[in-house]
Amino acid sequence: MFLLDPFFWEVVISGLLAGVMYALVALGFVLIFKASGIFNFAQGVLALFAALTLVGFQTGQVPFAHLLEAVLGIHYSHWGEGMSTVIALILSLCVMIGLAWLVVKVVLKPLVNQEGIILFMATIGLAFVLEGVGDLMWGANVKRLDVGLPEGPSDLLLDYTGMFIEKLEISAAVVAIILVILLMLFSQYTKMGRALRAVADDHQAALSVGISLETIWWVVWSISGLVALVAGVMWGAKSGVQFSLSLIALKALPVLMLGGFTSIPGAIIGGLMIGVGEKVFEFYIGPMIGGATENWFAYMLALVFLLFRPQGLFGEKIIERV
Amino acid sequence: MIYREAGQFKVSYQEDQETFPIRFDKVAFWLSIFIVAAVIPFFVNDYWEKSVFLPFFIYSIAAIGLNILTGYCGQVSLGTGGFMAVGAYTSYKLMTSFPGLDMFIVIVGSGLMTAAVGMLFGIPSLRIKGFYLAVATLAAQFFLVWLFNKWEWTYNYSATGQITAPQRDFLGIVVTGAYSKPWATYLFCFAFLFVFAWLARNLVRGHIGRSWMAIRDMDIAAEIIGVNPLKAKLSAFAISSFYIGIAGGLYFSVWLGAAEPTEAFSIDKSFDVLFMIIIGGLGSMIGSIIGAAFIVLLPVFFKTTLVGILGWPTDIAEFSQIILIGSLIIFFLIKEPHGIAALWRTLKEKLRLWPFPY
Amino acid sequence: MNDIDERSFTTPDGRTIGSEILSVKNITLKFGGVTALEDISFDIKEGEIRAIIGPNGAGKSSMLNVINGFYHPQQGEVWFRKKLRPPLKPYQIAYQGVARTFQNIALFKGMSTLDNIMTGRFTHMTSGIAAQAIWKGFAEREEIENREKVEQIIDFLEIQKIRRTEVGRLPYGLQKRVELGRALAAEPKLLLLDEPMAGMNVEEKEDMSRFVLDVNEEFGTTVALIEHDMGVVMDIADRVVVMDYGKKIGDGTPAEVRSSQIVIDAYLGVSHE
Numbered sequence: 001m002f003l004l005d006p007f008f009w010e011v012v013i014s015g016l017l018a019g020v021m022y023a024l025v026a027l028g029f030v031l032i033f034k035a036s037g038i039f040n041f042a043q044g045v046l047a048l049f050a051a052l053t054l055v056g057f058q059t060g061q062v063p064f065a066h067l068l069e070a071v072l073g074i075h076y077s078h079w080g081e082g083m084s085t086v087i088a089l090i091l092s093l094c095v096m097i098g099l100a101w102l103v104v105k106v107v108l109k110p111l112v113n114q115e116g117i118i119l120f121m122a123t124i125g126l127a128f129v130l131e132g133v134g135d136l137m138w139g140a141n142v143k144r145l146d147v148g149l150p151e152g153p154s155d156l157l158l159d160y161t162g163m164f165i166e167k168l169e170i171s172a173a174v175v176a177i178i179l180v181i182l183l184m185l186f187s188q189y190t191k192m193g194r195a196l197r198a199v200a201d202d203h204q205a206a207l208s209v210g211i212s213l214e215t216i217w218w219v220v221w222s223i224s225g226l227v228a229l230v231a232g233v234m235w236g237a238k239s240g241v242q243f244s245l246s247l248i249a250l251k252a253l254p255v256l257m258l259g260g261f262t263s264i265p266g267a268i269i270g271g272l273m274i275g276v277g278e279k280v281f282e283f284y285i286g287p288m289i290g291g292a293t294e295n296w297f298a299y300m301l302a303l304v305f306l307l308f309r310p311q312g313l314f315g316e317k318i319i320e321r322v
Numbered sequence: 323m324i325y326r327e328a329g330q331f332k333v334s335y336q337e338d339q340e341t342f343p344i345r346f347d348k349v350a351f352w353l354s355i356f357i358v359a360a361v362i363p364f365f366v367n368d369y370w371e372k373s374v375f376l377p378f379f380i381y382s383i384a385a386i387g388l389n390i391l392t393g394y395c396g397q398v399s400l401g402t403g404g405f406m407a408v409g410a411y412t413s414y415k416l417m418t419s420f421p422g423l424d425m426f427i428v429i430v431g432s433g434l435m436t437a438a439v440g441m442l443f444g445i446p447s448l449r450i451k452g453f454y455l456a457v458a459t460l461a462a463q464f465f466l467v468w469l470f471n472k473w474e475w476t477y478n479y480s481a482t483g484q485i486t487a488p489q490r491d492f493l494g495i496v497v498t499g500a501y502s503k504p505w506a507t508y509l510f511c512f513a514f515l516f517v518f519a520w521l522a523r524n525l526v527r528g529h530i531g532r533s534w535m536a537i538r539d540m541d542i543a544a545e546i547i548g549v550n551p552l553k554a555k556l557s558a559f560a561i562s563s564f565y566i567g568i569a570g571g572l573y574f575s576v577w578l579g580a581a582e583p584t585e586a587f588s589i590d591k592s593f594d595v596l597f598m599i600i601i602g603g604l605g606s607m608i609g610s611i612i613g614a615a616f617i618v619l620l621p622v623f624f625k626t627t628l629v630g631i632l633g634w635p636t637d638i639a640e641f642s643q644i645i646l647i648g649s650l651i652i653f654f655l656i657k658e659p660h661g662i663a664a665l666w667r668t669l670k671e672k673l674r675l676w677p678f679p680y
Numbered sequence: 681m682n683d684i685d686e687r688s689f690t691t692p693d694g695r696t697i698g699s700e701i702l703s704v705k706n707i708t709l710k711f712g713g714v715t716a717l718e719d720i721s722f723d724i725k726e727g728e729i730r731a732i733i734g735p736n737g738a739g740k741s742s743m744l745n746v747i748n749g750f751y752h753p754q755q756g757e758v759w760f761r762k763k764l765r766p767p768l769k770p771y772q773i774a775y776q777g778v779a780r781t782f783q784n785i786a787l788f789k790g791m792s793t794l795d796n797i798m799t800g801r802f803t804h805m806t807s808g809i810a811a812q813a814i815w816k817g818f819a820e821r822e823e824i825e826n827r828e829k830v831e832q833i834i835d836f837l838e839i840q841k842i843r844r845t846e847v848g849r850l851p852y853g854l855q856k857r858v859e860l861g862r863a864l865a866a867e868p869k870l871l872l873l874d875e876p877m878a879g880m881n882v883e884e885k886e887d888m889s890r891f892v893l894d895v896n897e898e899f900g901t902t903v904a905l906i907e908h909d910m911g912v913v914m915d916i917a918d919r920v921v922v923m924d925y926g927k928k929i930g931d932g933t934p935a936e937v938r939s940s941q942i943v944i945d946a947y948l949g950v951s952h953e
Contacts, residue, residue, distance in 0.1 A: 070634045110656040118655050125651025132645035253457045290472035299461030306454055307446045335827045524815035529805040536788050536799050543786035548774035548803040
């Protein structure tokens with residue numbers, strides 16, 4: 001039976017690893033949604049932008065080189081050999097933090113009292129702006145991302161179990177797990193973490209004890225920026241840094257539907273379920289209906305969930321009080 | 323002194339409810355319609371007709387459809403591309419299965435089919451609020467594109483996977499295929515826009531339109547006055563899908579002539595139409611049309627100025643376009659959620675008082 | 681408008697009050713561990729003005745929400761016009777002839793005063809989608825008929841000047857008036873008002889009280905209102921229900937209720953054992 005088929009387990013593990021990646025992106029969403037009630041459509045583009053910036057720093061690219069050349073005729077595409085990966089990572093993180101500040105000042109603050117649908121559409125606009133700026137700054141061609149993570153199939157696993165699992169995916173899973181643990185520790189045990197939870201619970205109450213909404217939003221978006229950077233690096237190392245990275249944001253929606261929009265463990269479990277579900281469905285049922293089902297399976301699964309449990313596995317039940 | 327607003331008193335509620343209460347507006351409107359309908363089609367050159375007017379008319383219809391759902395009823399949909407595909411493929415199957423069928427029936431049929439498919443996706447998701455419809459419409463978008471790629475019956479088992487519009491006519495005049503004349507395709511699409519815009523305008527000014535807006539503004543209060551939320555949202559979704567289906571049918575059979583699902587009906591299409599209604603004006607008929615004009619003309623404008631005049635490479639023009647549109651979305655949502663249509667109204671108000679500030 | 685039966689009587693100022701139009705029997709409503717309403721029973725007679733009073737948190741709004749259909753009580757029955765009412769959705773109850781206003785104003789912020797009040801006519805408008813799309817003919821005539829009714833209400837409430845103003849821009853007192861207009865537009869058999877005078881000054885309260893009385897006198901509409909201002913309650917209510925901590929602690933005419941020791945204790949805050 002299929003449980004003894006090593007192929008099945010390979011598919012499952014591959015799905016779990018992919019699921020971890022989805023969970024990583026979904027995490028960024030949950031953080032922002034919890035703290036500000038905004039569904040940040042731009043989360044995927046943030047990951048793309050972060051990865052582009054990282055590669056740009058690593059390879060010594062001059063930002064906006066193509067634009068400068070076209071408009072001013074300046075030919076200056078590289079300022080040198082690039083920086084070490086560690087410095088590039090730190091600098092990229094700084095860029096994401098600065099970007100978070102900009103977003104809060106320019107987009108979020110003016111829209112502070114608007115309803116969710118307006119904010120959601122604003123983040124769609126933001127996604128487009130970031131995508132265009134990212135392309136303009138670093139170019140739209142596919143880039144290779146190398147942060148020194150081990151690549152190739154895991155020989156250990158191959159020898160012991162006959163399964164073909166990418167080392168890169170394992171590293172991604174490890175990194176993701178570490179990140180999640182760090183985030184949960186931060187949220188439970190630090191002053192800032194407590195403040196974030198307070199804001200997530202009740203904006204007005206948080207304001208009245210002196211927590212500045214703007215600062216909170218900046219912190220949350222910076223953390224999401226960090227998560228986006230990690231996600232961007234992991235995805236980028238796997239499949240190259242390109243536009244399709246931003247479409248992962250769309251996949252996060254079904255993850256959140258399954259896990260609940262406001263739950264961190266939900267994002268993880270939802271991500272894993274989607275990851276495994278996609279791969280297993282495609283492997284077993286895909287061939288019967290033409291393949292390429294990974295494009296839509298996650299959404300259909302989410303739709304089914306909508307019918308029976310709209311708040312997801314761990315989300316809060318929506319109670320309306322009049 | 324030319325634009326007289328004063329002195330036009332209404333003596334009946336019927337007059338009070340007119341679409342153009344100011345005489346100047348009414349005259350200007352009908353004059354423009356005359357020019358658009360009777361003058362332009364016979365003087366426009368092929369290029370302008372094909373790359374500006376046809377997409378403008380077709381996208382206006384789609385924008386009106388999406389505005390009904392999102393602008394008037396407050397439900398976000400990201401599935402416009404997929405639903406246009408339903409319209410297109412329904413047209414294709416109708417044209418190829420019933421060769422004698424008049425194009426008017428083909429297009430209306432496409433609209434009806436799309437409305438049915440829309441309801442199918444709408445029923446599970448409209449019972450709950452928030453972003454859930456966005457997810458369901460995303461599901462629809464990706465699933466439908468996949469369906470039209472894989473289900474060979476939809477493209478008549480052709481090896482290329484592409485659908486091509488055969489030559490068909492409307493009341494004897496050829497409107498699809500290589501031998502259709504520009505003025506014929508122009509007038510065909512314009513006629514659809516004119517008629518269906520008028521119908522939509524009627525729908526939004528009566529109690530059905532008000533029930534949609536009530537749902538959008540406060541669905542709990544809407545229930546108090548007797549609105550069944552599911553029925554109202556479903557009706558908005560069905561009618562919206564109908565319009566988008568018509569647009570999809572015209573898009574394929576009259577404008578493109580040939581289509582392949584991943585290129586022509588991708589999620590980019592869904593974003594395009596959404597941006598049209600945000601920039602043009604959520605909850606405004608004229609806004610839908612202005613928004614469509616904007617999004618259709620912008621690439622043309624950028625191409626002629628940035629590439630043609632300034633000599634910039636095309637990819638920079640493309641990126642600049644994306645940045646501009648994204649920024650405009652954010653700008654309009656912050657400053658004026660009712661888009662260009664509302665900016666125009668505010669401008670008129672300011673002009674009324676000018677030179678006084680208030 | 682309202683049926684009169686044998687058990688009706690005429691008040692000193694000439695209004696006719698009939699038998700029960702609504703009665704709630706043994707209503708218990710719980711949210712998780714919190715009991716909002718506990719075994720409450722009272723009735724509302726046709727044509728009267730019934731006040732529901734009590735300290736904050738007593739469960740008054742929850743009571744209205746049960747009458748409205750927003751909340752379904754775990755126990756108890758609601759009888760409307762002498763018939764047991766099955767669990768219905770709020771919009772179905774609207775069609776039965778129940779209209780309401782809210783404590784925090786539930787107007788449609790994106791629409792004008794006129795449009796808001798027109799929405800109140802929703803249960804009376806029947807033209808379908810096809811008729812609406814064509815407009816000329818049935819749909820237009822229906823719209824004009826209903827517009828005439830709405831204009832009567834606009835005259836009655838003296839809000840002609842703000843007809844076209846977006847309600848979001850109106851001051852609080854006017855918004856409350858528009859909301860009343862929307863409820864009246866439905867020509868309800870039972871009108872539920874949730875703190876209609878909240879946040880008003882003396883003049884505005886007088887105006888609003890006058891409107892409520894006029895509605896009751898001219899149209900015979902039964903009114904149930906939640907109100908904190910004792911002066912208003914004493915002046916306009918025929919009978920009063922007093923609630924505290926989810927229970928009923930008083931039921932009678934304003935004079936009876938005012939002299940009840942239990943009610944006085946509740947308001948003055950004697951400690952509860």
